[in-house]
Amino acid sequence: MTAEAMIASPGATAIHPAWVRITHWVNAIAILVMIGSGWQIYNASPLFDFNFPKSIALGGWLGGAIQWHFAAMWLLVVNGLVYLTLGLVTGRFRRKLLPIYPSQVLADAKAALTFKLPHDDLTHYNAVQKTLYAGVILCGLVVVLSGLAIWKPVQFQELTTLFGGYDIARYVHFFAMAAIVGFLVVHVALAVLVPKSLRAMVTGR
Amino acid sequence: MRKLIPGVDAQLLVKDAARLMPDPMRRNFLRGAASLGALTFLTGCDIIDTDAAEGVLRRISEFNDAAQAAIFSPTKLAPVYPESAITRPFPFNAYYDEDEAPVVDGATYKLEVSGLVDNKKPWTLDELYALPQVSQITRHVCVEGWSAIGSWQGAQLSEFLKRIGADTRAKYVWFKCAEGYTNTIDMPTALHPQTQMTFKFDNKILPRAYGFPMKIRMPTKLGYKNPKYVVAMEVTNTDRGGYWENQGYNWFGGQ
Structure with missing residues (x-):
């Protein structure tokens, strides 16, 4: 993060435009229902030696x-398509999520784990955030496509x-879900740790 | 839960109403209510009326029937596999135990045919075995998620429908099974080249566990849409539902 970006006032323009906030919360509902019902479906014929409570x-x-x-x-799919289309068309994905340099990811991950990563400017994503957000979009694509496959x-x-056939596609679907759940745990924990990020996703500021 | 009638406990009202329902439906209804409790917990607000939510979900499931009918290709064949891929032993699956499976006497068996057909003469097993036989090794996919590859031999249902002079402009074919299981399928699936009146599994007369004397094999549909122990069929324009479909499984059940 540059010094200029840290000093710049985040209140000048909306941190998240309305379409990001709307699709974010619609997606939140859709994905929670998909995961919860998916766990129940999993229980009918578990892939591993456990059931979801x-x-x-x-x-x-x-x-x-x-x-x-x-x-x-x-x-999930209609909202996701709106989000992906607007993300690509407006250039938001390119602006916010790219480029991702591995060296920067490592440096930012280290800073994050030692609680030295600044969060002053919510309009700018650090390399760990970029990786996680780009990664979860990818997982979303994989989970939908493997879902269609099964x-x-x-x-x-x-x-x-x-996807390697029906049986393997089931495992892909499961692991893509698991990755999204893993993301959610970190994502929600960080939103709670940095409450203004949660506010920004609601009010835009 | 929302107060429906002042002074009446909504929970008790639901329990009373459920007592009037047949057993399996009652169980599902109450389980569904419990799951809505889970959603209430998730969202932190009690916004969903149980009946309304079940109604909405049922309507979306009907919309999904239409979507699947649109996706269904009458010419696209299910993948076929080599003999080495057959799952052994092929699983027995039903809502009852294997030793409770119906026992049908092949000697006196007659397939009843009714509805929009020219010839309603019942068919003996020997007459059915004399139909041109086809074979397929395809994947059986259960709604639960597991799958197994089996080998089935029998007659094309489309060929049989032709022989009995069925009106193939009718919307549905309805099947009734020896144990009371029922199933309605769409005509395009009935006419699919791989939809089979199955008399043999792995080139041997269908054992009791797999539906003796006849099952309807549809590799384009989930397992619960593949009835076993079939004793009657009707060509009809009336959707008569089915054992699982009436309890909430998706009607089209395509794959």
Whole structure:
């Protein structure tokens, strides 16, 4: 982060334009429903030697969970497409998320872990943030595509083949979910640690 | 939960209403209510009326039926596999235990045919076995997520529908099974080249566990849309639902 950026007043323009804030919160609802119902669906035929506790799974039973999953899927995909389109068209992705240099990621990660990473300027993302945000967008793409691959292994069989077949696509879908949950844990923890970042995502300032 | 009638406890009201429902539906209804509690917990506010939410979800599921019908290609074939890929032993799966599976007497078995067809003569097993036989090794995908590759032999359902003079402009084909299981499918799927009246598994007469004497194999649909122990079929324009569909599984159940 440059000294100028740290000094510059963050209040001059909105930190997050309205479309970012709206799609962010719509996505938050959609992804929570997808994850909660996904856990219930997972429980019907677990890939690993564990189940998700019923108290945090959504839908009550497999049929209910599937109804939630395939309802929220539309919200996730339509909202996601709006977000990706605007992110690309407005140049926000390029401006905010690129470039990412590995050396900078390491330096910023070290600073973050020793609590020396400044958060004065919310309009500027440090290299760790850039990596996490770009990474979670990528995970979102993978989770949706692998989801389509296991939803329609006949009609979209080319996509299923691309993921290594039906059974492997299930694992890809699971691990993409796990990565998103991992991101959420860090993301929510940091939003709580730096409350003004949460305020910025609500009010824009 | 929202107060529906002043002075009446909403929880008790739901319990009373549920008592009037058939058993499996009651269970699902109450489980669904519990899950809405979880959403309330997640969002921190009680904004969702249970009945309204279930109604909305059901309507979206119907929208998804239409979406899947649009995605469905009548000519796209499910991938086929070599014999070495067959899952052994192929799993038994039903809502009852294997020793409770129906026992159908092949000697007296007759497939009842009804609805929008020219010839409603029932079919014996020998007559069905005499139909032109086809074979497929395809993946059975269960709604639960697991899958298994099986080998099925039998007659194309489209060929059978032609022979009985079925009106293929009708919307649905309905199946009834020996144990009371029912299933309605869309006509485009019934006419799909891989939709099969199955009499054999792995080139041997269908064992009881896999649906003797006849199952309907549809590699374009999830397992619960593939009925076993089929004893009757009807060509119809009335959607008569099905065992799982009536409890909330998606009607189209395509893959």
